[in-house]
Amino acid sequence: MAGPLPLEASLRGLREAAFYRVDHAPEVSTNDIAYCNAFVNQAIQQIALEHPYLFYEEFVRFATAPDIVPDPDVAGDTVTLVTESVAGVSKDNCWVFKRDIPTSTTVRAASAWPRNRTRDGTYVQITDANGYVHTNQIRTIWREDDLGGAGVHHMCFSVVRPWSVANYGKGPFTYRFFEPYIWLPDDVIELRSLRIMGEQKDLPLEILSQDQAERMGIVDFNYESEGGGIPRWAYRRGHFQLQGGKTAPTVVISGDQWLGPEPFGTFQYCYTLAWGKRDPDHMSPGRGLWNDSSTEYEVDDGDSVSVPAADQDAMWSRNRFREPLFESAPSEISAAITVTDPGSGLTSQAPLLRLPNIEYQLGFLLDGVTTGSVASDRISDGHSGIHYRIYRRRTTASTGGGYGSLGGAVSGTRIISLDSSDLMEIGDPFYLLAEKRIDSPTSNAWNDRGNIIPDFSKRLRNIHGYQGIRLHPIPDRRYEIEARVIRRPQQLILDTDVPHIHPECSNLIVDYVASLLYTRFNNPYEAQRMMALYERNSRTMAKRYADLRPLSQAVRRRPARSRGYPRAGTRWWEPNS
Secondary structure, three states, X not given: OOOOOOOOOOHHHHHHXXXXXXXXXXXXXXXXXXXXXXXXXXXXXXXXHHOHHXXXXXXXXXXXXXOEOOOOOOOOOOEEEEXXXXXXXXXXXXXXXXXXXXXXXXXXXXXXXXXXXXXXXXXXXXXXXXXXXXXXXXXXXXXXXXXXXXXXXXXXXXEOOOOOHHHHOOOOEEEEEEOOOEEOOOOEEEEEEEEEEOOOOOEEEEEEOHHHHHHHOOOOOOHHHHOEEOXXXXXXXXXXXXXXXXXXXXXXXXXXXXXXXXXXXXXXXXXXEEEEEXXXXXXXXXXXXXXXXXXXXXXXXXXXXXXXXXXXXXXHHHOOOEOEEXXXXXXXXXXXXXXXXXXXXXXOEXXXXXXXXXXXXXXXXXXXXXXXXXXXXXXXXXOOOEEEEEEEEEOOOOOOOOHHHOOOOOOOOOOOOOOOHHHOOOOOOOEEEEEEOOOOOOOOEEEOOOOEOOEEEEEOOOOOOEEEEEEEOEEOOOOEEEEEEEEOOOOOOOOOOOOOEOHHHXXXXXXXXXXXXXXXXXXXHHHHHHHHHHHHHXXXXXXXXXXXXXXXXXXXXXXXXXXXXXXXXXXXXXXXO
């Protein structure tokens, strides 16, 4: 069997090195390769748990969101529970509040309600007539047209928990939108430091334990009781995981046209659920719609008015650019679907995806249900705040020629030069394609027409939830915060994938994989020997990477031995004899 490949730190190189280490037979089966690939990823995850200092540090940025409170210069800036006509009967909608002033009223920018999903998933405090403060979580914010009569539009927001009209009334109430937690990216496994950027001097944030924060009496203080300011401390709070969909999307060839410029091929799809958006400054690079010349990627699709069909592709593309506040684990994978070149003068058809109707499952899509002969229409329909993020992978090369040969082509919509399969990434990873929501009983269908370019910087990954941290004092305005972190290693899928680890640690990975392979081959002695080699090499790596201070700098260390004690009770300064 040949020795390790030159790409020794890649998945293929690590796998070949592990086979070489255990002197595996020259012929390896597909099953052996699959097992070894899984062992490589298992080893990398274990090393990240035991020795996170062997991985490169990264910097992530996020921004705080200031509170939104009623504008003191506008009379009647309060919120009221929405009462609507349902099947001809007046009903309270206990999940929706409206802003009592119409959208035509001029308010300060700090008091404006954003409709770009920035506040989705954050919190609202509503103060009732008795002065009691009730905290709820915002699902989404939108503008409802003609709510106060023809041509009168009001801002609305839906909440997670229903409001008790019997106990607290319908309003009007004072309100406050606030962001109590900063949610770290889902793959952060170690937080090294936090600092506020963009001030006259970058300000480090001191990390407190939860016990310290509780002893100091600053846990979950609100803005009114403590005032706002520049944050000085940060401490850990709760964890949130968005439940994901389990059902795979169905996919068939539709009557809609494949536009391109994406070449033909065989595709598979899956999706995640998303809620909220992070700061607009932190967007994904690149363009989604190849012929979109717009520079505005903050698309509001939460209005009650429908989006024209001509603009929907651009909307599904742009909505994916901003990272969601919360994203779920992926769904099951769809069946494979093939888009082929039908030949000159004919039109190639596009795949049609059908997604599970999450709006109905959450109780936010009851439009069309009738009582007797009167149609039911709820103001909360389509406003659960949950969106779909659609991922696609290409499993085969292009199956046809240039786009110029297709019939029915609209002038200016084809890129004839993109007809070669060697221009495409083909393999197992799923890449982010689009993001959409369901706002009607039939809008769970989506056509992939080939005109949205996948985001190759966003691979599909398993998401186990988000760790929240709290800042003190509560930020009184927007602050840019930079975190120095160690992130969970991304799974290696393609043979050329390389772990985000120092290349000198490749042997450490191979040692661990070899131990797992020997265990699979039912050779416990060799498995134990390779694990001992892994532990010895890990100590060597710790000497090199556990501390980045130069060798010339004195470092205080505890007395230590390189070997274990020969007998119980032996002190470190005593000889072994």
